[in-house]
Amino acid sequence: MQATDIFPKTIQSLPTLRRGSQGKTVKNLQERLNILGSRLVVDGFFGPATEAAVKYYQKDNGLLVDGIVGPQTWNLLLKSTTVPFEVLQTLPVLSFGSTGDNVIRLQNRLNDFGASLVVDGIFGSKTLAAVKNFQHRYSLAADGIVGPLTWNALLHEFF
CATH class of the missing domain: 1.10.101.10 (PGBD-like superfamily/PGBD)
Known part of the structure; x- marks a missing residue:
C-alpha cells in the first residue's frame, strides 16, 4: 500500500x-x-x-x-x-453480539496479533476475550468494545 x-x-x-x-x-x-x-x-x-x-x-x-x-x-x-x-x-463500533464482514476483519486482525480465533463473523465470547486481551496489551481500556481507539491500534501496523 x-x-x-x-x-x-x-x-x-x-x-x-x-x-x-x-x-x-x-x-x-x-x-x-x-x-x-x-x-x-x-x-x-x-x-x-x-x-x-x-x-x-x-x-x-x-x-x-x-x-x-x-x-x-x-x-x-x-x-x-x-x-x-x-x-x-467506514469502521463501525463492534461489541459482543455483532456479526458480519467487519467482525471477520476484526477476527483476522486479532489473529495477526496472535489470537487463535475461528473467523466466522460472530463476535462471541472468544472474540470478546481476544479483544480484551489486545486492549490490555496495548494499554487501552479493556472493555471489549472495538471503537476508534481499538481500531487505530489494530490497524496501525497494517497501514
Whole structure:
C-alpha cells in the first residue's frame, strides 16, 4: 500500500474546519481527536468542545492555537493517527453480539496479533476475550468494545 492510498492526495484537499462546521469531515476530526485522548461526542458538529480539543492539540504540538483545522493541523493530525481518512468513516463500533464482514476483519486482525480465533463473523465470547486481551496489551481500556481507539491500534501496523 502506498502513502497516497493512506492519506488524501493533498492536505489542501481537506476543508478548513472551525466552530460551526458540520458533516462527515467533522466526525472524522472528532474520531481522530478521540484516538489521541479527547472524549468528544462524535456528532459531526464543530462546537465548543471540539474547538477546545483542537486548541489543546495545537498547543500540545507547537502549532498556532486558533481552534481552526487548516493544512498544518490536518497534516500533523493525519500523521498522528494512523488509520486512513476514509477508513475511520467506514469502521463501525463492534461489541459482543455483532456479526458480519467487519467482525471477520476484526477476527483476522486479532489473529495477526496472535489470537487463535475461528473467523466466522460472530463476535462471541472468544472474540470478546481476544479483544480484551489486545486492549490490555496495548494499554487501552479493556472493555471489549472495538471503537476508534481499538481500531487505530489494530490497524496501525497494517497501514
